[in-house]
Amino acid sequence: MALSDRTNNSHHAQWWRSLDHVSLSCVGALIALGYILMLAASPAVAHRIGASRNMFILKQVVFLALAGAVVIVTSRLTPRMVLRIALIGGVMALGATFMTLIHGMEIKGARRWIALPLMSVQPSEFLKPCFAVVTGWLLNLRYEKTLSNGWRFPGRLVACGVYLVIAALLQAQPDIGMLSVISMVFITQLFIDGLPIIVFGMLVSAALxxxxxAYLVFEHVHSRVQRFLHPDVGDHYQIDTSMRAFGNGGLLGRGPGEGRVKDLLPDAHADFVFSVAGEEYGFVMCLFIIALxxxxxxxxxxxxxxxxNPFIILSTSGLITGFGLQAFVNMGSSLHLIPTKGMTLPFISYGGSSALSVALTIGMALALTRHRTKPSRFTTPSSNATTHLTAPSKENHNV
Incomplete structure (x- = not known):
């Protein structure tokens, strides 16, 4: 019996009917593009570092397959289970992020990764989705929990404390880009939670x-901003090469495998994969990716x-804000719309930590936004009776 059949009351059928099919289709298309663009960009990068030609491709096949499985499995969870995973995962990610300061790999002056046998992991990637859900839960507790003295639970205060701990760890690595994304997620959630506009303005001013x-204290931030504002200052090789790639691609691109940017940029398979898409498949492909x-x-x-449900509204808003902002930062950096920042393009750039954390983000968002309804009950008609289909009623899914 088809999953879309309204008389099919199996667990799989109910999950399928309640899911956001548009978002799931976009995820599938992005994963497919991730395979295509990895085939285009990664062999040249692997050859340049003396590795096997197919090393990045084979790893990314595994990463994206796992990412697809994480999206599907996570989307089947209840809001309560999503919260439990966020709490447990958040504590683990927070501890692992702290460990990077002691035993982490130092790359380009930053300690953000932990070396594992088959891959390196960036724990802060998993802080983003877990933080969004936990913050949504803490803010929601203000409405649901009353203390013994009659006061409301100080959800905003506790959430601010969690944010400050994470901010201190990210600043110590340092990872200003990740800190900026998490800060925007938190500010967005506070705004949706009804923070007074004056206080919201103060928060935005504080963020600026x-x-x-950071511009004054961190040399790499100062350098990137200066190079963005002043074309005649510093080394512009990467962004100039990226912009030439878009120009060479034109409307329809130079064709699969015909691009040159992947032979010139060391991070063509990661931070500048959007440039590879623009050169080989053109402006039309770039528009398609943006549209997805x-x-x-x-x-x-x-x-x-x-x-x-405030918990679902706040958590999902935080999750999708972080996802959308990450995509914008990557594409905006490649197009020289903002200062360059080493941030991956979700589901498309190479990277195991990124692929799995983004999959967890979208899986949680799909799980929280499912239309949870009781299954339709089909009454078998008698010889002279008509068929009655009971309308679905909303199911209680409070956390």
Whole structure:
């Protein structure tokens, strides 16, 4: 019996009917593009470092297959199970992020990775989805939990404490890009939670002030901003090469395998994979990729319009904000719209930590935005009776 059949009351059928099919289709298309662009970009990068030609391809096949499985499995969870995973995963990611300061791999002056036998892991990648869900839960507790003295649970205060701990760890690595994304996620959730506009303005001002401090304190931040603002200052090789790639690609691209940017940039398979897409497949492919991310974000937000549960609204808003912002930062850096930042393009760039953390993000968002309804009950008609289909009713899914 087909999963879409309304008379099919199996668990799989109920999951399928309740799912956001538009977002799931976009995820599938992005994973497919990840395979295609990895075939285009990674062999040249592997050859340049003296590795096997197919090393990155084979690893990314495994990473994306696992990512697809994580999306499907996570999307089947209940909101309560999503919260439990976020709490446990958040504590583990927080501990692992702290360990990077002691035993982490130092790359380009930053300690963000932990070396494992087959891959290196960036624990802070998994902080993003876990933080969004935990923060949504803490903010929601203000409405659901009353203390013995009659006061509301200080959810905002506790959430701010969690954020400050994470911010201190990310600043110590340092990872200003990840800190910026998590900060925007938190500010977005506070705004949706009804933070007074004056306080919200103060937070935005504080965030801008913090960026100014980072510009003055961290040399790599200062250098990237200077190179962005002043084309005649510093080394512009990577961004100039990226911009030439888009120009060479034109409308329809030079054709699969005909691009040159992958032979010139060391991170063509990761930070600049969007440039590879622009050169080999052209402006049309770039628009298609942008459209997929845009549709996925807006489809998820559209599911929240009829949602009444504050936990689901706040958590999903945080999850999709982090996802959309990460995509924008990668594509904006490649197009020289913002200062360069080493951030992957979700589901498309090479990277195990990135692929799995993004899959967890989207899987959680799909799980939280499912339309949970009781299964339809088909009444078998008698000889002279008509068929009655009981309308589905909303199922209680409070956390």
């Amino acid at each position: 002030g913090a960026f100014g401090v 991310f845009t549709i996925l974000v807006f489809s998820t937000l559209n599911r929240l319009l009829e949602e009444k």
